[in-house]
Amino acid sequence: MFIVSFPYAVLQGGYWALLSMILIAYICCHTGKILVDCLYEEDDSGNRVRVRHSYVEIAEEVWGRKVGGKIVNVAQLIELIMTCILYLVLCGDLLLGSFPNSPVDLSSWIMISCAFLLPCAFLKTLRHVSVLSFWCTVAHLFINGIILIYCFTKAAEWKWSEVQVKIDIWTFPISLGIVVFSYTSQIFLPSLEVNMVDRSKFHCMLHWTHLAAAVFKALFSYIGFVTWGKDTKEVITNNLPSETLKIIVNLILVVKALLSYPLPFFAAVELLQVTFFQGRPKTYLPTCFETDGALKVWGLALRLLLVVVTLILAITIPHFAILMGFIGSFTGTMLSFLWPCIFHLKIKGSTLKWYQKAMDIIIIILGLLFCIIGMYYSGHALFRAFRGLPPNPFVHA
Template sequence: MFLLALPYAVKNGGYWGLVALIAAAAITYYTGIILVQCLYETDPTTGIKRRVRDSYVDIATEVWGIYAAQIVHTAQFIELIMTCILYLVLCGDLLSNCFPGSGATTTMWTIVATFFVVPCAFLRDLKAVARLSLGNAVAHVIINVIVIGYCITHIGTWHWAQVKLKVDLKLFPVSMGIVIFSYTSHIFLPSLEGDMTDRSQFNTMLKWTHGLAGLFKALFAYVCFLTFGNATKDVITDNLPTAGFKGLVNFALVIKALLSYPLPYYAAAELLERAFFMGRPRTLFPSCFATDGCLNVWALFLRMLLALFTLTLAIYIPHFSLLMGLIGSFTGTMLSFVWPCWFHLKIKWYDIPNWQKVGNVCIMVGGAICGIIGIILSFKGLVDAFRGLNDDA
């Protein structure tokens, strides 16, 4: 879904936005590798590497202790739940564009979209989530082909001169947040590496996926911006001509967003259950599951409340791209840039060369600076947008 906002990042950052897309792919590839390296310890006598940790939180616990590691746990939850909110915000925006004459407001359409995701409360395992994600992947390919195909048919009118070299310092940090958010896969990497049949291929897998992702994202963003120029909107499908064509693509995007919602929602619910609902005395509250493996009625109710919580925030957060920039600037920079380098330095200090130590520090400092600036500007943009909505009302 984040591809939709990448042309907007090029609008604000010009060629530097494209450089940022490629650079973010390279940096997150590196930080993904060093994060997984923190899962292993080398036996000093045999020289054999053993996997002694299983998750991002386990790594944080080794460095910060069990209580401080909850910071990572909280950041993971925030990123997942904000991603759910993001999908609902997008659904509301797209449906209001699909049916402009219906008389329904964006808030009403967001509520309608939530009606279709509340049943996610009944999800019990990843098999059902995987089936929904398969539909999401199919819709993703179809939408990208349609958008790229349309852009290529207008190659004769591309706005080459509008791709600028200078950077809009007020908006580019927000764009950086969008770029970073499109690469935030680090919370899943330890589990992914642990589930691989041949773990020695992890680095190769990460190299190809991040390399191809960076290349495709840069091309998609560049081609779409060339097609629409400075008229590029924060969701690129809003630039498509004719109400019928735009409505068809937007409706397909709504389906994709609804099929994307279950994965972060399920992961967020699972994080809450592991933290608070594993049964006494292990956690504060009893288990969400009965002895027969079914969800308790009260647990099902709490899951529904979680979905309604995402709806509440989606209603009061007005802009898709600004929200994505805020999330990327906060949790994205921490989870994908700062913390992997920090943990790697603490755990592998005596095992890595000095040049790598310097590189880790540079990534940490750069990520922190971009994150802080992006948070401030994204939050300011959201406040301004919220005030604008109130003024219009």
């Protein structure tokens, strides 16, 4: 969904942003493989046996049940809720870009969008969520096709020279965070791997999906940027010159964003229920469901409250691309860079070759750099954005 902001990442990071899309895809593919490897141990016969079942259980093995699971749960919850917030902010940006002369401001558009998401509180099974996600994929392929076709019609006017080679330290970390956020899939990989018909093809699947993602993201971002150059906006569809075409594309994207919201929302609800609402002796708080499986009234109220919380935060931080860069620099680097390598070294360290250990250590160092630098500069950009200023303090608004 967030690929519509990738040309903006090229505006901020130039060729280095394009390179990062490939490098980060490789790193995330590697950390995905080693994370799933931590789920397995070898028995006395040398056969691999799955002894752990989730990211949380891996963390509990390394940091203990009291600390490890809570740290990863908090990071996952932040990632999921922030994703929900980003969908709402994206809806607001798209609607504001479609109707710029309307008296309705960004916050009001976000509130209108959120009204359609209140029924998410009634979701009880992943089956309904998966149907919505399927149509999201269909819609997005259609939108990407329209954007690319339009860009190719303007090929004679492409602004090749506006892709910068130098690194702007004030803006490049933002684009880096956007790229990291787009590849964060580690929290879903343990469940994905266990449900594969042939688990031996898990590595092959990761290789091809990350390769396809890296190639498409780099090409889409580059083509989108050279079409509009320095006028590229945070959401690329807002650059479409035809008002009719822009409104149609943006409205389809709004529908897609609304249909995308239930997946992270449902995952966040499931995580909260497993962690806090299972009833004694597992948790202090009672279960949200009746004995017949019906959702209790107060359980429904808590779900509605979660929707409202995402709404309030979306209105409070209405800067889509910069917010995405901040989240990617924070939870994205933790979940996709640092923790898989730390867990791998701790659990499998005695069986790893020196170059495997070196690879993990290098990724940890890179992850720390991305996290610290990205959070600092993205946070600084958010602060300036609230004041109506550009990310770079040396560029005048």
